[in-house]
Amino acid sequence: MSRSETGDFLSNHTISTQMEKKPMATQPQTGSNDVAVVGMACRVAGGNHTPEQLWESILAKRDGSSEIPSWxxxxxxxxxxxxxKELKKMTSRGYFLDTLENFDSTFFGISLREAEQMDPQQRLSLEVAWEALENAGIDPKSLSGSDTAVFMGVNSDDYSRLLLEDLPNVDAWMGIGTAxxxxxxxxxYLLNLMGPSTAVDAACASSLVAIHHGHQAILTGESKIAIAGGVNAICGPGLTTVLDRAGVISPDGSCRSFDDRARGYGRGEGAAIVVLKKLGDAIRDGDNIIAVLKGSAVAxxxxxxxIMAPNPKAQELVARQALLQAKVEPATIEYIEAHATSTQLGDQTEVSAISAVYGANRAKPVTIGSIKPNIGHLEAGAGxxxxxKAVMAINKAQYPPQANLKKLNSKIDWAKSGTQVLQEAAKWLEPSGHPRRAAVCSYGYGGTVSHAVIEQSGFGMVSEKHVEPSTGIDLVLFVLSAPQMRRLAGQAGALAAWLASPAAKNENLRSIANTLALRRAQHDCRAAFVVQxxxxxAQVLSAFAAGTKPEWSSQEVTLGSSVKKEVVWVFSGHGAQWNDMGKELINRSTTFYQAVQPLDRITKAEIGFSAIEALKHGDFDESDRVQVVTYVVQIGLAAVLRSKGLRPSAVIGHSVGEIAATVVAGSLTAEEGALIVTRRAKLYAQVKGQGAMFLVNLPFERVKSELGQGGDVVAAIDSSPLSCVISGKLDAxxxxxxxxxxxxxxxxGMASDIAFHSSGMLSPLSSSLKEALVDDIQPRPATVPLYSTSDINPRFVGLRDADYWVRNMVNPVLLTSAVSAAIADGFRLILEVSTHPIVSHSINETMIYRGLDDEAFSVLPTLRRNKPAETCVLQAVGSLFVKGANIDFHMQLGHRWSPLVPGTQWAHKAIWRTVESGVPVAAEANPTHDVKKHTLLGLRNPIGGTSMLLYTTKLDSNTKPYPGSYKADRGSRWYLFRIMNFDGFSIPK
Structure with a gap:
């Protein structure tokens, strides 16, 4: 309650909000006291759960008042x-949340017992704070350990009284739960924020004072981000009774600010929170700067x-202090959101103070208004x-209409005040010489007065920059996450509904994807979808929400917190080729083309063969050419994967794939790799058509012991603990x-007429290969860990020189050894970089053989035969994401995002502490249902931890809900129960 509310007693007694940033008349200027408003959220009466819904209610002049929920x-x-008897005397209406008891305790990891002992103001503030951060595009988890401040206005202890006066049932956790x-x-605590965290009790000025504290914390450098706002919940009749007797509560529970009929205010409940950030930081970080907080003051x-009497001089003083800090002239303020609590004296006092500061020397009156007739007086949350509301008005470029206004307060000389109140919305035209500016007033009944000055932001969202030029189909990856798997369907359904709505039509898919990937908290239960x-x-997400698994989607729980989530790239060898491999990428991906173009010049010069033309036309049936094209495609794929934000933490190369692996590890240049593969291909032509290779289901060592070394047939590849590849002369x-x-x-049999890794057939080529390479490659130490499949030591760190590539050609491929070493080093995520998975099965076998459960690792392909390449790449990225891999989504999505994308979908349960102490009142003296309303709903008993409600009432001749005389058993009690969804109540037929 503010002083303006009690003056009569003494004398007679969410945002969205990515708003369109139109060009301003002047270039935006930043002041030393400027702080950006980057996020907003609210939940108030009338079903207004977002700033956008609230604005719609304001424009429609809706009055959100209702009966006090009887329970x-x-x-x-x-x-x-x-x-x-006393409760019957009390005002029966106000502005109430439809489901104050609802809370998503599971989301925050809070037990039902603890949640039951938490004041609804704490629960509400947790959810609305999370929504405000999401609206700001700030991943709440990213703030962990930061100096982020939290200032919250709160001054209702209803729930504390309800619980702590029930002495037999007091619990230790109720102290902090209701403080x-x-x-x-x-x-x-829940976000692990280490900046200031303070409750502000300045009565009805509390939340604007909280915003002032947030402003100051940022200006002094105490915090980089501040979460500030206020909350109010009406859980008991005590304070309402006090205010009733003080005469500040409207008899009908409605607010009529500035109206001649104003006789007090209607109490309201809800929460409103804003996120503040240093303006320069917000510009740097590409935030959606909704408005600029220029100055604030408290007095x-x-x-x-x-003590409760209002003081217009103090209200003037605090306004001038805020203007002084803001460094703006009063005449440039064109809208004022007044405290205006609908009391005759309070409204008069406030208008006189506003007039004194803002009403003089103006070309036209300053517009004033108050949100209280729409949603009630939120007391600690009012400011x-x-x-x-003021921020929304600035961004919507509209002066809001005043609800519940029929006739202006006749005790105010409006003509001389330099102020006006609008009954209908009006355009707020761009001022000349300065941005749109507004002020906000908030006063408390203990004497605290507060004021804030805000202005339109001239800093728009960062412009879109596509990673790839448009090709007609804009493929992007949508990612979702939740603390529990069952929540993903709700997230997907909400996103699908939004995508199908007009609100989403102007949002770029890439901006939406950016928001989901980079501006939301990433939980352990995840899903990813390739969309175009x-x-x-919308169709894909709707199908997923309905329980089906769409094509090109992934759904998994991330690997455990103690498990390494870095990715090993495995470059496979011969055998992954197919006719159209690489064709889509060479024609559509600039990144791929630019990576392979320099190599094409080398392949032409070395062997007279254009790798690019081969990819375009599928001309690489010869085994020697397959090796060249395999290498070229792998280098291109590596570039594409990097452009999607993937980075290898280690690499393994299988056979010819070891050349690309060495390049990616930084030990060779791509051009040096091209020299190795092309010059070796020329030598392979000498043995082409003479060899064969077979995959056999026997361990490498067993086959090796049977065949020996150097014969016509050798064990050439140790694929897995259960299989190997033999190689040698065709007939043998x-x-x-x-x-x-x-x-x-x-x-x-394998598709090769060359006996790769057959020492007997390839040793004669060794000296020629060494001679061809020794002067033209200059290997250097790898910058990424590189496991060897050519050396008996998988962690071989020697240079990959000419001798090494001779061994790579002649020696067996020791894939099992390299994969086992990676497993021993803690790696659990493997990406096969190839045009079709040919070693993934073998790697899976090795993982399982080493004792890993299926859930403890993941082996994924990059491309698949005859499947669209760009879609496959994004599918691979999505599959790694759902397993918890670190992906730099900025690489593929740029920096533009959308504050309009739906955020967390709460899974609410009704949670309320049932208080049972005391002596029940006789039903005859206190009927437990409202007879006049002809309803049987009586005493409401929430069942803790469930959505079940039990209603009990007593029926007799005095309490029957129907007319006439009907016989009823005296004392009979009816029990009605139903699982409630809190959208309404109906009794089944």
């Missing part, structure tokens, strides 16, 4: 038989004719919700494979 007072009917400090401290009435249009994305390899088959061993 709020039920505990007090038990405590004293006199209470029922004022618990409101900001709970936010700081005190001093000694007046009563913050008024602040949000608003319509298709086929004969040995047939013998294995006759023993029941599976043996499968």
């Amino acid at each position: 709020r007072w039920e505990p007090y009917l038990h405590r004293d038989s006199r209470n029922a 004022y400090c618990g409101v900001p401290n709970r936010i700081s 005190q009435d001093g000694k007046t004719n009563g 913050a919700v008024g602040f949000i 249009s608003h319509q298709q994305a 390899v086929v004969a040995y494979a047939e013998r294995l088959k006759s023993r029941g061993v599976k043996a499968m």
